[in-house]
Amino acid sequence: MPLPPEPDGDAARRLDEPLLRSLHALLSESGVSQAASRLGIAQSAMSRHLAVLRRLIGDPLLIRVGNRMALTERAQELVAPTRRILADMSLLVSHAIARPLRDLRRSFRIATYDFMPKAFFAQLAERIGRDAPECDLVIRGLGSRFEHYRQLADGDVDLVITVWPELPEHLRATGLLNEPLVCVLRPGHPLADAGALTLESYERARHLTSLEHVPGRGTVIDAQLADLGVTLRTLVHTQFLSLAPSILSRTDLVFTTGRLLAEDFAREHGLVIVPFPAKIKPMRYRLVWHERTHTDHALRWLREELAAAARALAHRPRS
Known part of the structure; x- marks a missing residue:
């Protein structure tokens, strides 16, 4: 049963930094003893803080489910804003000193x-x-x-x-690194011979892709390939690049990536680097x-x- 919250003004005044830090610990650990250990305070003190937080927020925050404690729906909603408030509070001091x-x-x-x-x-x-x-x-x-x-x-x-x-307006960015796109294949791959990798043979090949995917949009490379009228046939999608060299060495897949990573793969796994078969923007x-x-x-x-x-x-x- 929800607890009756204190009036808004009173709650705002009483929700000080120690209570916020206890709230964050409770939400992160889903348990009183674990939260107390995280902050280095006595369990009894954390229990008192939880009691105060329950009255201020008007919600149990933690409930027993079987043999464990779990966050209520309201508590789950508070995870992100609590973390954000504490981060902003720390910035007030870090900027000054x-x-x-x-x-x-x-x-x-x-x-x-x-x-x-x-x-x-x-x-x-x-x-x-x-x-x-x-x-x-x-x-x-x-x-x-x-x-x-x-x-x-x-x-x-x-x-x-x-x-x-693309970036939202509230974010800042700077360029970090530009590098050309290349293709990585196994030694002996039919397309590893000089001149064998053309845009047409590239499109006919099967591929391994491992860049940031957005549902309905594919990868950044997909957008550039679309401008060239090329659509890839991808056999393996993975975000775990440690898998890529072994897969490439045992298949006829083609992996398109930046030159620096390709050089690591070639040096450490004996793979072959082939220039991308068309003019394309760098990574x-x-x-x-x-x-x-x-x-x-x-x-x-x-x-x-x-x-x-x-x-x-x-x-x-x-x-």
């Missing part, structure tokens, strides 16, 4: 697919470990239907690396962030480090 990087304790969260070469992420991890040793790096995948833009707005991620050109990687984090000192440093890692890749010797 720029802590030295070596003293900073936070997670840097980046959403991307693994279509960037491994050296890019290795260099980034090296830079963070050297200059901000108390921070950690979280690399997660991009969701479908531009879910990562919502994640930026909700404070779930700090930065996004994407190849899609353009963009670094995207939310307007509200634009002046965050630590994230500005991270953006600069990402740009430096991209420049290092762009200038590495060609294979």
Whole structure:
């Protein structure tokens, strides 16, 4: 049975930062003891906070389902706004006081697919470990239907690396890396011989695709191929690029990707790189962030480090 909430004005005044942090922990852990452990406070204190939150919000928030606790429907609705409010509160302080990087304790969260070469992420991890040793790096995948833009707005991620050109107005972006598109095949592939890969043979071939898909729109490459009057026959769709080399080495599939990743595949797995058989725009990687984090000192440093890692890749010797 829903609890009667306090009057709006009273609730707003009583919902201070400690209660918000307890609410976030309870919503994240779905349990009092786990939430207390997360914040490093006594379980009895967390139980008191839950009781206050239930009165303020007018909802049980946590209910027992079998032998476990679960979030109510109202509690699930509060997950994103609670996280966003706490993120905005932390920015108020971080903008005013720029802590030295070596003293900073936070997670840097980046959403991307693994279509960037491994050296890019290795260099980034090296830079963070050297200059901000108390921070950690979280690399997660991009969701479908531009879910990562919502994640930026909700404070779930700090930065996004994407190849899609469209951006909502509240987001900022900068170019990270441009590279030509090439095709990757197994040695001995019928199309690996000089001159064998034409636009016609490319269209007749079967393909492996592994770029950011949007339902009803396909990939960024699909849009460019449509301009050339080409439609791919894709046999394997995957967002797990670690699978691609083994699949390519045992099939006659063709994989179209950026030159840098193709060079990694060729060097590490003995695959063959063939130039794309027509004039086509390069792959353009963009670094995207939310307007509200634009002046965050630590994230500005991270953006600069990402740009430096991209420049290092762009200038590495060609294979």
